Structures are given as structure tokens and as C-alpha cells.
Amino acid sequence: MKKTMLSLLTCICLLGAITTETKAQVSVNVNIGTWNPPAEYADASYYYLPDVNSYYYVPTHQYIYLNGGxxxxRNTLPPQYRYYNINDGYKVAMYRPRPYxxxxxxxxxxxxxxGVKNVIVRDNYYTTVVKPGRGPKDKWRGGPDFKPGRGPKGGFGPGR
Known part of the structure; x- marks a missing residue:
């Protein structure tokens, strides 16, 4: 009886394996992803891309370009620029609203x-440049080492 049940179960399994269609699906995604600016330029919302005469808007990851005036x-560039790689192209950080x-x-x-590779030029129209030794933390202007009587003129005299 055991032998008969075992052979019957084996036959049912074989029959099920033969009649069942096996489906396998392989999916491979190659996704370059969206470009994100380096940390020192993270506050710029727009970038001008001279290679493709377009702008890139970082918050929505979209390209802005002229189409018929x-x-x-758009999420992608027009077909004539399909081989353009934003990671390698020259980018100019724009710090003004609607730079187009x-x-x-x-x-x-x-x-x-x-045609120049992977450098970002900061449009510093609104940027203030502070030279070393001229900022508010300078030791002659109230920094951590500031004490009256120290340093030339900044501390009330030639010092001791």
C-alpha cells in the first residue's frame, strides 16, 4: 500500500511538472540617474550647459531649452544631444531666478x-569674497586671541 501511494504521488508530481509551463524573466536596468551638484554648489538651482546651449533645473531634474522659439x-534633451553626458559636460552655476x-x-x-570637461564655474554676481586675515574672526579684530594691548593698532597700541 505504501509503495502504491508513493508511486502514485511520484506520477502526479511528474505529470504536474511536465504540464506546467515554466516562466523566467530577467530584467536588467542601466540607469545613469539624475545629476546632483557638488556640495559647494548645492545652493544653485540652475546650471547653464554651454555644450548644449541649455539650462538644467536641479529641484525637478529637468533641462530647459529653446524649442521653436x-x-x-523636459526630462531629457532633444534628440540631437542624446549622447550628451551631464556628468562630463561643463556646467556654470547660476544664482539668479529664471536665468534663461x-x-x-x-x-x-x-x-x-x-567642449571643456567637467568643471563648474560659479556665477559669483551675488557672492562676496573674503580674503584670509580680513574676516570677523581675525585675531586683530576681536578673534579668540584679542586682548587690549596686543597687536599693532588693533589692540590699542604696540603690545608688550
Whole structure:
């Protein structure tokens, strides 16, 4: 009886294996992903890309370019730039709202950077440059070593 049940169970399993269709699916995704700016330029919302005469808007990861005389916002560049890699291209950080309004100026100003690799130029129109030794933490201007009577003129005399 055991032998009969075992052989019957084996036959049912074999029959089920033969009639059942096996499906296997292999999926491979190659995704370059979206570009994120380096930390020192993280506060810039727009980047001008001289290689493709377009802008890149970081918050939505979209390209802004002229299409038939109108500015369009797209997730990809137009077909003529399908081989452009934003990671290798030259990028200019823009610190002004809607920089595409100044496209004519930007195109002329940054035309010499076409074809140059992976450098970001900071548009420092609104940036203040502080030279070393001139800031508020300078030891002659109230820094941690500031004491009256120390240093030339900043501490009330030549010091001791």
C-alpha cells in the first residue's frame, strides 16, 4: 500500500511538472540617474550647459531649452544631444531666478567653454569674497586671541 501511494504521488508530481509551463524573466536596468551638484554648489538651482546651449533645473531634474522659439522644460534633451553626458559636460552655476531670460548674454559669455570637461564655474554676481586675515574672526579684530594691548593698532597700541 505504501509503495502504491508513493508511486502514485511520484506520477502526479511528474505529470504536474511536465504540464506546467515554466516562466523566467530577467530584467536588467542601466540607469545613469539624475545629476546632483557638488556640495559647494548645492545652493544653485540652475546650471547653464554651454555644450548644449541649455539650462538644467536641479529641484525637478529637468533641462530647459529653446524649442521653436519657446522655452520648454523636459526630462531629457532633444534628440540631437542624446549622447550628451551631464556628468562630463561643463556646467556654470547660476544664482539668479529664471536665468534663461539672460540666454543671449550667457551664450556669448560662456561660449568658450564648449567642449571643456567637467568643471563648474560659479556665477559669483551675488557672492562676496573674503580674503584670509580680513574676516570677523581675525585675531586683530576681536578673534579668540584679542586682548587690549596686543597687536599693532588693533589692540590699542604696540603690545608688550
Amino acid at each position: 519657446n522655452w520648454v522644460w 531670460r539672460y540666454y543671449a548674454d550667457d551664450r556669448v559669455r560662456y561660449a568658450r567653454y564648449k
